[in-house]
Amino acid sequence: MKRLILSMGLVAVAMALSATPLMATPFTCPTRGGDLVFGQEANVNSLDQMTSSTISTRNIAMNIYETLITRDENNKPIPELAESMQEAPDGMSYTFKLRQGITFHNGKALTSADVAASFDRYNRIGLQRSTLDNVAGWETPDAQTFIIRMKQVQPTFIEALSSFSVPIVIIPAEHKDDQRQQLRPVGTGPFRLLEFVPGSHARLGRFDAYKPNPAFEQRTGFGGYRVACLDTVTFRIVTEASARVAGLETGALHVVEDVPTRSLEGLRRNSAITILPLQNWWIQIALPNTALAPTDNLAFRRAVQAALNVEDIMDAATDNNYRLNVGFQYPNQPSYTDAGKETYNINNQQRARALLRESGYRNEPIIILTNRDYPPMYNAALVMEQQLKAIGINSSLRVVDWPTSVQMSQRVNSTEWHFFHSGWGTQPALGALATMQFLVSPGANYRPKDDKDDPDVKAAWDDMNNLRDPTARQEAFARMQRLVLERAYAFPFGSLTKVQAARANVKGFVPFRIPRFSNVWIER
């Protein structure tokens, strides 16, 4: 709690000050040059970061584009293109001073007009334009100043603005009318786009006129002091896991994401390859349908909760690449809380049976909805099915593909499923606020009848959003998490580790929410 207050205070101070270079030596490239090839598992169809929430787009786009503010390694908002940010005492406006001397990849100098145009486009067609619902408008009193005016106070606005889910990337003003998915890929990032063939590859080249952020001395999160050491980075789409591993072994690929567990043993013995596990990639989770009997019954849900052995579930789901995790944030995050921990990994069949009797369960069929597109979800569902059967629940799986399972899970008052398996990745990484929106209407994931929120959960959510004191907001989050877990509105099993790998001569690559290629070099 104190850490949260301190860290938020530090951020505020850092952002209120004009940027001055720190006394320590900033990062310099030990070697420069070379072409690094990254094996990406998912196809990418567009680099329009404003209209896409896909991880595959973000992987590439966030090496090209930048934002006013972003997140650091510990998920705290930090300035990026903004040199400083001042929040008005009444909370009704935010004034950003832009860093000097920033140019776009087309040579044009960045001004506040470009920032305004970027916000205009985002407000028109941005996928997450609801971020600006509370914004009355924006102004550009001079070329280096950008002011956002609010309709009402929103204490969490900076957290929302710095989100990397669908960020408001800054583009040249003349691109503001580019159609959805057709944004010309010109940004201010350390790499510029050289070639993009959807379904095949994207090639980025060092942007020689890039100016690292002098407020930092190292890369941190999505920002910090970034330097392009490599001449080019090629993102090659390699959807087949075996082909990615083969590419890594031959050296055709220098870094790959998502190495299958069956290949790890062989790769570990290869001295030319380094294994890079990325912990806390997503929270493996199941959600109940509380609009349908018997999952509308608290005792029944608690019976299920008591029956679950989450270690077995996570082991099967992740091939032993997991961590047990209480709640909806990770221990390394400032917002982490273990509120509700007594509901986690109970694994007590006797207690589960007693709760089942209390619920009056009459052997109705229980449908567990899952999909094969994401093996961890399928495997977790398989084990959960068996654990429920062990306490006398008549459970079975309904296996469809991901788009179908999402469609089915989103129907209000659905009668087709009782539990829905999913994975929460980006939202927990963004923070408590982004995560807990999954548990409020519209579209609360525990599917309350007629999509009407549990009033206690809603009250906690409102406090998370509206209380001005960060400590109070954190307490509201802990309260909301406890309520959700005690009322069994969600069954978080644990966090999945995503295993990446790189050639041993690739230095400076640290796994993160995106593959970051600034401050990365190839050792000769």
Place this chain on the structure above:
Amino acid sequence: MLLLTLRRLLSAIPVLFIVSLISFGLMRLIPGDPAAAIAGIAATPAQIEQLRRDLGLDEPLLLQLLHYYQGLLQGDFGKSLLLGKGVLAATMERLPVTIGLSLYALVLTLLVGVASGIIAALRQNTWVDQVAMMVAMLGISIPNFFLGLLMIIFFAVQLGWLPSGGYVPFLQDPLGWLRSTTMPAISLALLQAGLLARITRSGMLEVLRQDYVRTARAKGLPERQVILKHALANALIPIVTVVGIIISLLLSGAVVTEALFSLPGMGQLLTQAVLSRDYPMVQGGLLLVTTFLVLVNILVDVLYALIDPRVRYE
């Protein structure tokens, strides 16, 4: 011949109409939310809902059908939900990859299949015949995906002779194109070559027993002329018929091969479109591929008539 071609082209129109209607209907019958598929696993319900509205996926079905045919009549195949660009443009970008790969595979199929079929027929019941047919069976039996993986492990990982994946355009670097498409083409071609070898062998055996072949030999013609001019010319008829089918199979087989070798072709595009419920892309892509295959089969019919003067079309 011209009349034949025109008649075939006209008869293709109802085929294409039916395909367009079926593809429209089928895609909408398949459960699944296109917005969820396109937005990806990281999207929130609010983002998915926003996307659904942005893409016009909440329009009534009949209105969507009306817009679709209105566009088709003007040569507009629609705009891909996933790519944000025209279906025709997206297809034209990817088609050369698939056609190039399929042509390469077809050349290998014809060379290996026809040659081994002829040799097996000429050396009937010898060890040459047995080996040729065994290899043909092997080609038919091994799934192309498995063969592709084996080749990657052997030729890419172990020997380092060929790249494990990726595509180099022909115009950019012909040698690079050859290297990047050789393993995919072989994995595609082996099955078809095996089939073609067996069909060629059967056809040749049938023809070699004919009186006119005996007569040709009796007249003292060189064996090469007997085989290539007299026997093969007549054995070509069933082969040409099968080639039309082989082209269809090569195009559909390209789906798996393109995924394995990371080739940005039509197969990969259409697969992703189906999985993502990209309705316009599936509808337009299917229509274009169907048109292509219809034209190929018309060509086969024309070739048939050219090869066999006994065939008359009234």
